Amino acid sequence: MLKDKNIVLGVTGGIAVYKAADLVSKLIKQGANVEVIMTEAAMEFVNPLTFQTMSVNPVHTGMFNKIEKFDVEHISLAQKADVILIAPATANTIGKIANGIADNLLTTVVMASKAKVIFAPAMNTNMYNNPIVQENIKKLNNLGYKFVEPGVGRLACGDYGAGKMAEPSDIVEYVVSSFVKKDLLGKKFLITAGPTIEPIDPVRYITNHSSGKMGYSLAKCALDRGAEVTLISGPTSLKAPKGVNLVNVKTTEEMFAAVGQYFDLCDVLIKSAAPSDYKPEHINTEKIKKKDGKDDNIDLHLVRNPDIAQYYGNKKTNQIVIGFAAETNNIIEHAKRKIKKKNFDFIVANDVTKEGAGFRSDTNIVTIIDNKGKLNSLPLMDKKGVANIILDKISDIIKNKS
Structure with a gap:
């Protein structure tokens, strides 16, 4: 379903990073080419080698890395992307993008791209329900950015409520649907x-x-x-x-x-x-019981x-x-x-x-x-x-x- 589609996956710093590795696998199984950008905080949870192995592509980690080939990395990734998917998306990254801050590779790629951007939020329940975070999400929604709603359940911090990153299969389904023609809109x-x-x-x-x-x-x-x-x-x-x-x-x-x-x-x-x-x-208001004898048929x-x-x-x-x-x-x-x-x-x-x-x-x-x-x-x-x-x-x- 995603054959020949270029997905730039932004991985930010949250415990749900472990789900992102499975997400890469599922996107590739759908035929996508996946390029991963990891923020500095994300690398505190998972080594970039994990995503490099899963995606079979170099992992992009910083604005000022040694140049391996002559292209401006954030521009080339922005131009290549059919979709930019940020999963997990922390309150910090959502807030930066909502307010036009581009201070790392991921936020800079988002600012430089015309591709559809999809967020899969993952954070503590109180943080997710914080009015500032909700205002940032609303602002991005109004600007055409898309969100895969988080699940409700027990979180890593022990709290119970909204904030769990959506399951990788649900995120992939959302990405696939984003490429489908909307010829039945409003019907x-x-x-x-x-x-x-x-x-x-x-x-x-x-x-x-x-x-x-x-x-x-x-x-x-x-x-x-x-x-x-x-x-x-x-x-x-x-x-x-x-x-x-x-x-x-x-x-x-x-x-x-x-x-x-x-x-x-x-x-x-x-x-x-x-x-x-x-x-x-x-x-019958009561269970029909079997009778003893040969004539034990029921006429229905x-x-x-x-x-x-x-x-x-x-x-x-x-x-x-x-x-x-x-x-x-x-x-x-x-x-x-x-x-x-x-x-x-x-x-x-x-x-x-x-x-x-x-x-x-x-x-x-x-x-x-x-x-x-x-x-x-x-x-x-x-x-x-x-x-x-x-x-x-x-x-x-x-x-x-x-």
């Missing part, structure tokens, strides 16, 4: 994901194999591309992307009602959930649930509505029928019996069919790749409408 997306469950009694229920991975990938990618995302999710084990408005539901009727709360204000509805089509007519009478996609597809005014069709046979035929019946702008169909395309998989094989019958069959790819192709098509529809 409100409503996305459903996962299965629903329909109770039989207090301990049993009906559900399906949906994991929610496709819907969660769509939510993350839409968020990265600038959309405001509400994610209505049935029960899953997935962690919701940071920044989405997560609405948890259990039953199909709960999902139906939740969609209704947000539908009128959304620009796009993506129905990627797999809600149960049927539910038990009656729910099922009734139809509301069809969420059909209802809101036919209720839409200016909204774009996208549906999904998880099928086992006659894939295209069934999907085309659903487009007309449910008034979709397009549908994403897949054969869940194919290897790599079923529920719970990290990959998918889909065919996108628009409301004019045009087909676009995609090869096996990860669900994030599928999500971005779906969002590309939505982006095109939005442009054609405007």
Whole structure:
């Protein structure tokens, strides 16, 4: 995701320096070229050799080091950088940059660069909440500098609260998203994901194999591309992307009602959930007990649930509505029928019996069919790749409408 991107990583003096070594590793695994600048205080915690080994690049430590080749170091680094990432970012360094002070190599590179600058703060809770520090952060935010919010927990000093540097994986995710085109900026997306469950009694229920991975990938990618995302999710084990408005539901009727709360204000509805089509007519208030004897069968009478996609597809005014069709046979035929019946702008169909395309998989094989019958069959790819192709098509529809 970061292939051929030049990341200048500024490492400042805090105990979270140890996380920065892992951060370098993760950035390189994403294809980035990483150049590390260490402040004098940072070198009190970790030897530059650590970062030199991890980055496979010389570590930059001072303004007045011996010249190895003829270039002005702070200018060359400033010009080379696609992103300047400061992690950990101490209150001292944040304050210097907020007030235009350039008294070391890192702050000088920041002042000389036009690249995006991202801070990952790390400090004591009281220091982080200090009004001067918060004012400096606010000032930098207003100037276009970006911040990866620190975590909350037990700090190295023993205090508990905000101030822990964000986890390296979250920082890398933020850096990756900074390179994504923001073609959905300002658009409100409503996305459903996962299965629903329909109770039989207090301990049993009906559900399906949906994991929610496709819907969660769509939510993350839409968020990265600038959309405001509400994610209505049935029960899953997935962690919701940071920044989405997560609405948890259990039953199909709960999902139906939740969609209704947000539908009128959304620009796009993506129905990627797999809600149960049927539910038990009656729910036992007590656990159904096994009986002795041969006639120990249970007759379970099922009734139809509301069809969420059909209802809101036919209720839409200016909204774009996208549906999904998880099928086992006659894939295209069934999907085309659903487009007309449910008034979709397009549908994403897949054969869940194919290897790599079923529920719970990290990959998918889909065919996108628009409301004019045009087909676009995609090869096996990860669900994030599928999500971005779906969002590309939505982006095109939005442009054609405007």
